[in-house]
Each structure stands twice: as structure tokens, then as C-alpha cells.
Amino acid sequence: MTDVIVIGGGASGIMASIAAARAGAKVILLERLSRIGKKILVTGNGRCNLSNIHIDSLYYHTSSGCDFSYPFKYMDYKRTEKFFEELGVLPLIEGDKVYPFSEQASSVLEVLRMESERLKIEVHTDTKVMGVFRKRHKWHVVCENQITYEAPKVIVATGGMANASFGCDQTGYTILKGLGHTISPTFPTLVHILSTSPYCKMMKGTKVKAAASAFVEGHLVRKEYGEVLFTEDGLSGPPIFQLSRVASKAKYENKKAYVALDLLPHMSYDEVVSMIYSRIASFPMRTVEELFTGWLHKRVTMPLIKYARIQSMHLKGEDLEYEPIARLASSIKEFIFETEGTRGYKYAQATAGGISLEDIDFKTMASKKAEGLYITGEVLDVDGDCGGYNLQWAWSTGYLAGTHAAEMHLSNRNEE
Numbered sequence: 088m089t090d091v092i093v094i095g096g097g098a099s100g101i102m103a104s105i106a107a108a109r110a111g112a113k114v115i116l117l118e119r120l121s122r123i124g125k126k127i128l129v130t131g132n133g134r135c136n137l138s139n140i141h142i143d144s145l146y147y148h149t150s151s152g153c154d155f156s157y158p159f160k161y162m163d164y165k166r167t168e169k170f171f172e173e174l175g176v177l178p179l180i181e182g183d184k185v186y187p188f189s190e191q192a193s194s195v196l197e198v199l200r201m202e203s204e205r206l207k208i209e210v211h212t213d214t215k216v217m218g219v220f221r222k223r224h225k226w227h228v229v230c231e232n233q234i235t236y237e238a239p240k241v242i243v244a245t246g247g248m249a250n251a252s253f254g255c256d257q258t259g260y261t262i263l264k265g266l267g268h269t270i271s272p273t274f275p276t277l278v279h280i281l282s283t284s285p286y287c288k289m290m291k292g293t294k295v296k297a298a299a300s301a302f303v304e305g306h307l308v309r310k311e312y313g314e315v316l317f318t319e320d321g322l323s324g325p326p327i328f329q330l331s332r333v334a335s336k337a338k339y340e341n342k343k344a345y346v347a348l349d350l351l352p353h354m355s356y357d358e359v360v361s362m363i364y365s366r367i368a369s370f371p372m373r374t375v376e377e378l379f380t381g382w383l384h385k386r387v388t389m390p391l392i393k394y395a396r397i398q399s400m401h402l403k404g405e406d407l408e409y410e411p412i413a414r415l416a417s418s419i420k421e422f423i424f425e426t427e428g429t430r431g432y433k434y435a436q437a438t439a440g441g442i443s444l445e446d447i448d449f450k451t452m453a454s455k456k457a458e459g460l461y462i463t464g465e466v467l468d469v470d471g472d473c474g475g476y477n478l479q480w481a482w483s484t485g486y487l488a489g490t491h492a493a494e495m496h497l498s499n500r501n502e503e
């Protein structure tokens with residue numbers, strides 16, 4: 088007799104299965120793809136940034152006002168590190184990001200698979216769940232292949248909508264909505280930002296270190312620093328990924344948004360103006376474009392001069408009046424790129440929004456809407472920043488749900 092059915096064999100579902108099986112439950116894991124954990128293989132560019140040494144709710148986002156920090160208290164970074172170390176994966180810490188020492192995402196999946204086998208978790212791949220219903224104290228899980236599985240407890244870990252090639256689609260949301268859960272609006276996050284600015288194309292392929300600030304309706308929402316990559320259709324790179332949630336949400340809400348790049352964040356506006364004057368004094372015969380040689384990236388200089396509305400590239404520096412110099416300095420400090428949302432779920436690393444946190448008891452991950460049902464991972468209305476936060480959410484919520492689903496069921500069984 089099955090005690091717990093887990094729907095979705097991603098990071099969170101595998102973790103939930105292991106936790107439930109360790110607590111003594113007989114577990115069935117259902118996965119619609121041909122293998123479990125396919126997405127884990129591509130995380131961290133194949134290196135799997137599996138956690139972060141600074142796990143805190145501050146690095147997570149939700150549309151709810153609920154306190155969702157308990158899963159991190161239950162399974163914090165240290166417990167996660169211990170969990171993986173016991174399975175053979177040693178940590179490699181880079182800054183605050185944690186990777187497997189092998190730097191291979193496949194090793195993370197392999198140890199999870201070995202542990203699943205050791206615990207005799209019954210894994211059914213190519214098994215897409217289409218619906219669930221409760222009858223006589225049992226959950227009936229109906230699959231596309233016409234097979235129905237039964238168990239007193241079910242854990243839904245179907246993930247979000249990011250990167251459909253790794254199995255995600257809308258079924259998880261549809262099933263949970265049908266059971267009375269509320270879904271907060273979803274939108275892609277941790278993804279390239281699209282911009283209508285003609286300057287992106289001109290600088291395509293160029294990387295610059297900059298401070299990037301996201302504004303919505305003229306208000307600063309978030310600021311990041313790091314390497315920005317210009318692409319044919321917009322902006323990319325680590326700081327842009329962090330800002331993408333803002334651009335994505337603004338697009339969803341039909342609000343005007345832009346990203347402002349400060350190309351010299353370590354200098355004030357006045358210092359930039361002084362620097363331009365001092366370079367003109369040193370190199371009076373250089374053209375405006377040449378003035379920046381050795382100071383700014385060459386591929387950025389020409390678009391910047393155009394953006395600052397300087398009539399000619401060939402104008403001599405010594406012929407520049409104060410106004411154009413001020414415009415150049417302002418452009419360096421605030422090069423604006425209007426945003427048009429993002430490249431979408433196909434390219435995104437995570438989904439913002441999802442199952443409303445008001446529907447969850449965070450001490451156990453049990454649904455408040457459906458008895459004996461637990462919800463974990465990215466399908467919930469929580470998304471983390473880049474840096475191992477999303478996998479940690481998947482591990483923590485999965486482990487918590489698996490343990491509770493098994494313990495609640497087994498203690499009920501023993502009492503009967």
C-alpha cells in the first residue's frame with residue numbers, strides 16, 4: 088500500500104520523496120518526462136548552484152504578505168550541506184554561492200537518484216498527472232496513461248512555467264486551482280530584459296561593468312551592480328537577471344519601466360565632468376570619440392555620444408562647450424533603456440507568482456484547502472534571486488513536506 092504519492096520529479100519532488108521515504112513511508116514519484124531531475128542538469132550552467140550560504144527570506148519575492156521563512160529554519164543551508172555531504176557531494180563555495188565540488192550538476196542528480204533507489208522509492212517516468220480527487224480518505228491521482236494511483240497523502244511539486252523543455256506546463260496550477268487554491272498572477276523572472284532602445288543592437292555582444300537600476304513609472308525599484316551584456320534585443324547578464332522580475336511585472340501590469348545604467352558608478356556626476364575636462368586639457372586635438380579611448384569600452388563610446396546628442400563624432404574635444412560635456416557626463420551616469428518585458432518563460436530560470444501562500448501551512452507545507460495534500464517548490468508564489476536561492480527553496484519545502492506527509496500518515500496509521 089502506498090503512503091505518499093509525489094507529483095513531479097524535479098528538485099523539490101525528489102527531495103520530498105526522499106524525506107518521506109526516510110520517515111518510513113512507501114513512496115511513489117510520478118514524473119511526466121522520461122527521466123527525473125532533468126532541470127537540475129542545466130542549473131548553474133551545468134554546475135548547479137545548489138544553495139547559498141546566506142539563505143534569508145530577504146532574497147525571495149512573493150505577492151503575499153505571509154511569513155514563509157519556516158522552511159528555511161527547518162532546512163537551512165547547513166542542513167542542506169550536511170544532506171548532500173552524507174550522499175557524497177562535497178560543497179564548493181564561490182563568494183556566497185554553493186556548488187558541488189565536482190562542478191557537475193549531474194553529480195547532484197546522481198546522488199539523489201542513488202538515494203531514491205536505496206530507499207526503494209517507486210519512480211514512474213513518462214507519467215503525466217492529469218487530475219487528483221479525494222474519495223474515502225484517499226487521494227486518487229489520475230494519469231494521462233489511464234492509470235490511477237491511490238494514497239492517503241499527496242505532494243504536488245510540479246514546478247513553475249519556466250523553460251518548458253524541462254517538463255513544466257500549467258497542469259500543476261490547473262489541478263490545484265480545481266481543488267480551491269488561489270493563483271497569484273505569474274510572470275517569468277531571472278531572464279533577459281527586452282528593450283526598445285536602438286543602442287542595444289549597436290552594442291550587441293559587448294559586456295560592461297555597471298550599476299543597473301530598474302525604474303517603474305519613474306520610481307527606483309531595485310539596483311544591482313555587475314557585468315551587463317548588450318544583446319540584439321535588450322540587456323542580459325547577472326545584474327539584469329536580478330532586475331528582470333521588475334521589468335516582467337511592470338509589463339504584466341502595463342506600467343512604463345526602464346533600466347538606467349551607470350557606467351562609472353564609483354564616480355559622481357561632478358567627478359565625471361571634471362575627468363572629461365581634464366582629458367580635453369591633456370588631449371586637446373582628440374575628437375570626442377577619441378577622448379574616451381582607454382577610459383570607456385570602445386563599442387559603448389559611439390552610442391553614448393549619439394545618446395548625448397553630440398552633433399559630430401569628429402568634433403574636437405577642445406571645441407566642446409559646457410552643455411554637451413554635461414550631457415555626456417549625464418549619459419555616462421544614466422544611460423536609459425526603456426524595457427518591453429522579458430524574453431519570456433522559454434528563456435527564464437524561474438516563475439514569479441503561483442499558488443497563493445495564504446493557502447499553505449508553512450509549518451508542514453500542507454494545503455489549507457485540501458486535506459492530506461502538500462505543495463512545494465516553484466509552483467508556489469515564491470521566487471528567489473539568482474544565486475542558489477531557488478534550489479534551496481525547492482529542497483527546503485520538499486524536505487519539510489515529505490517528512491510531514493509521512494509522519495502524519497504513519498502516526499494516524501499506528502493509532503488506528
Ligand SMILES: Cc1cc2nc3c(=O)[nH]c(=O)nc-3n(C[C@H](O)[C@H](O)[C@H](O)COP(=O)(O)OP(=O)(O)OC[C@H]3O[C@@H](n4cnc5c(N)ncnc54)[C@H](O)[C@@H]3O)c2cc1C
Pocket residue numbers: 094095096097098099100117118119120123124125126127129130131132135136137138214215216217244245246247249250253254255256258259435436437463464465466474475476477478479481
Ligand atoms: C536554465 C536554468 C538554470 C537554473 N539555475 C539555477 C541555479 O543554478 N540555482 C538555483 O537555485 N536555481 C536555478 N534554477 C531554478 C531552479 O532550477 C528551479 O527553481 C527548481 O528546479 C524548481 O524546482 P521544482 O521541483 O519546484 O520544479 P521543477 O524543477 O520544474 O520540477 C517540476 C517537475 O514536475 C514535472 N511535472 C510537471 N507537471 C507534471 C505533471 N502534470 N505530472 C507529472 N510530472 C509533472 C516536471 O516535468 C518537472 O520534472 C534554474 C532554472 C533554469 C531553467
